[in-house]
Amino acid sequence: MSRNVRITLHPSFDVLAATTAARLITRLLDVQGERGEATVVLTGGSVGIATLKAVAESPARLAVDWAKVNFWFGDDRFVPADSPDRNARQAREVLLDHIGTDPARVHTMAASDEVDGLDAAAADYTAQLEAAARLEWENDDDATSEQAPTVPRFDVLLLGLGPDAHIASLFPEMAGIRSHGVPVVGVSNSPKPPPSRVSLTLEAINTAQEIWIVAAGADKAAAVGLGLAGANPVQVPASGARGVTKTLWLLDQDASAKVPGQLMRRDR
Numbered sequence: 001m002s003r004n005v006r007i008t009l010h011p012s013f014d015v016l017a018a019t020t021a022a023r024l025i026t027r028l029l030d031v032q033g034e035r036g037e038a039t040v041v042l043t044g045g046s047v048g049i050a051t052l053k054a055v056a057e058s059p060a061r062l063a064v065d066w067a068k069v070n071f072w073f074g075d076d077r078f079v080p081a082d083s084p085d086r087n088a089r090q091a092r093e094v095l096l097d098h099i100g101t102d103p104a105r106v107h108t109m110a111a112s113d114e115v116d117g118l119d120a121a122a123a124d125y126t127a128q129l130e131a132a133a134r135l136e137w138e139n140d141d142d143a144t145s146e147q148a149p150t151v152p153r154f155d156v157l158l159l160g161l162g163p164d165a166h167i168a169s170l171f172p173e174m175a176g177i178r179s180h181g182v183p184v185v186g187v188s189n190s191p192k193p194p195p196s197r198v199s200l201t202l203e204a205i206n207t208a209q210e211i212w213i214v215a216a217g218a219d220k221a222a223a224v225g226l227g228l229a230g231a232n233p234v235q236v237p238a239s240g241a242r243g244v245t246k247t248l249w250l251l252d253q254d255a256s257a258k259v260p261g262q263l264m265r266r267d268r
């Protein structure tokens with residue numbers, strides 16, 4: 001296993017969400033201290049949204065300047081904007097609407113009643129990412145690349161994990177996980193409802209400085225085991241996620257059942 005991959009075990013779903021929230025607050029605080037602003041890519045799903053709720057409930061959240069945090073989404077469901085299935089709506093309800101975010105820094109994927117089809121939604125998010133990346137590049141005196149990158153710097157990118165080892169909306173054997181050369185894809189016929197989605201590609205995900213894969217529950221154990229065993233990402237998308245500086249697998253007890261004991265570290 002690569003040196004920058006770490007696995008941390010937590011005793012329960014609630015402890016996992018609370019600890020991931022604490023980690024996120026601390027990381028954003030540290031990055032803001034270094035760079036003035038910080039960027040996080042959010043995930044939907046059970047632990048992803050519970051983590052955001054835990055951030056909202058933590059007194060430590062007050063240490064972060066939320067108006068200087070850039071928010072992106074790893075995926076969203078292509079349904080109407082007010083649908084409870086929207087990851088963006090869930091994130092707003094539990095956190096983003098309560099902490100004084102700057103609306104210009106909250107970058108959501110287009111909903112089905114906002115654009116004409118999945119391709120338009122993918123193109124719209126691609127354009128949002130490119131615009132942010134260009135601005136960052138133009139303002140970076142230390143930039144070494146001759147061209148602006150296609151995605152901005154992601155300090156932390158959160159990923160939930162499906163029982164089939166999907167991450168974001170990249171499902172095993174489907175077109176999305178095979179995509180190259182683009183940062184965003186439209187996903188149709190998703191095996192998990194709703195069927196139409198928009199997702200960052202693995203290439204875009206892997207530009208993140210730190211990737212945190214959060215998973216809880218016995219139904220995730222096989223996916224965690226395969227993901228850590230280095231299976232082919234086309235069959236096991238989670239195994240392809242690798243942060244530039246760090247990849248954390250943050251697990252509860254049940255999700256860790258198929259991870260070799262010597263790889264795990266228990267948070268206390």
Ligand SMILES: O=C1O[C@H](COP(=O)(O)O)[C@@H](O)[C@H](O)[C@H]1O
Pocket residue numbers: 043044045046047048075076077087159160161162163167168169192
């Ligand atoms: O559909 C999705 O599922 C995954 C995992 O969700 P979970 O409820 O099984 O934890 C999530 O990461 C993704 O963002 C979401 O759109």
